[in-house]
Amino acid sequence: MTLDEIIKSRRSIRRYLERPVEREKIVACLEAARLAPSAENAQPWRFLVIDDPGLREKVAEKAFSGIYSFCRFAARAPVLVLLLAKKDFLANRLGRLVQGTQFYLLDLGIAGEHFVLKAEELGLGTCWIGWFNIRGLRKLLKIPHRYQPVAIISVGYPASRPPGEHVRKKLEEIAWFNRIEEAGSTGLEESEKNNFSDGY
Numbered sequence: 597m598t599l600d601e602i603i604k605s606r607r608s609i610r611r612y613l614e615r616p617v618e619r620e621k622i623v624a625c626l627e628a629a630r631l632a633p634s635a636e637n638a639q640p641w642r643f644l645v646i647d648d649p650g651l652r653e654k655v656a657e658k659a660f661s662g663i664y665s666f667c668r669f670a671a672r673a674p675v676l677v678l679l680l681a682k683k684d685f686l687a688n689r690l691g692r693l694v695q696g697t698q699f700y701l702l703d704l705g706i707a708g709e710h711f712v713l714k715a716e717e718l719g720l721g722t723c724w725i726g727w728f729n730i731r732g733l734r735k736l737l738k739i740p741h742r743y744q745p746v747a748i749i750s751v752g753y754p755a756s757r758p759p760g761e762h763v764r765k766k767l768e769e770i771a772w773f774n775r776i777e778e779a780g781s782t783g784l785e786e787s788e789k790n791n792f793s794d795g796y
């Protein structure tokens with residue numbers, strides 16, 4: 597698969613086969629994440645892979661109950677990868693204080709997407725999950741306070757893919773050359789007017 601094919605075929609997968617995921621494939625995804633760029637090369641990402649079925653069940657129960665239960669689909673994923681940020685780097689403190697930018701979140705996003713794209717290349721389906729019970733997981737997994745849980749990526753062989761094309765803003769709404777050219781006077785984009793839903 598070319599990079600273009602991988603990017604175009606990747607969708608958020610919320611239904612998985614029961615088929616287990618090979619450890620080597622997860623390691624290949626972690627390796628792709630490891631090579632991601634980061635501010636000051638701080639590499640603040642840490643990945644806690646949950647692939648033990650008993651533990652995964654407990655994690656899913658804790659992470660996706662109550663107000664988080666709309667992400668319950670992830671309980672069926674054979675692997676859950678918890679993305680943790682190790683935050684005590686100079687770049688993070690400077691970024692926040694001087695620029696107001698949380699570089700560590702950018703870094704984790706880039707590394708996580710490397711993971712996801714590699715998974716796609718290997719025939720795996722993934723879904724980014726930002727809506728989960730962080731406190732509950734911290735307690736269950738005894739996560740030290742120096743690590744901040746940021747996201748979960750569910751991983752498994754896809755049982756189905758969302759129908760249709762990616763729902764995205766038009767290129768001219770999100771990219772400009774040399775000067776900002778918003779359509780209309782309000783700056784409100786077509787997609788914002790319709791307040792589109794992505795269906796999760």
Ligand SMILES: Cc1cc2nc3c(=O)[nH]c(=O)nc-3n(C[C@H](O)[C@H](O)[C@H](O)COP(=O)(O)O)c2cc1C
Pocket residue numbers: 606607608609667723724725726727728747758762763794795796
């Ligand atoms: C940072 C982040 C957090 C997300 N959190 C959730 C989530 O909590 N639950 C969920 O079902 N999907 C979640 N998604 C998936 C998005 O809904 C999905 O990427 C978007 O609708 C576009 O669909 P596509 O991935 O199929 O192209 C998240 C995606 C990102 C990047």
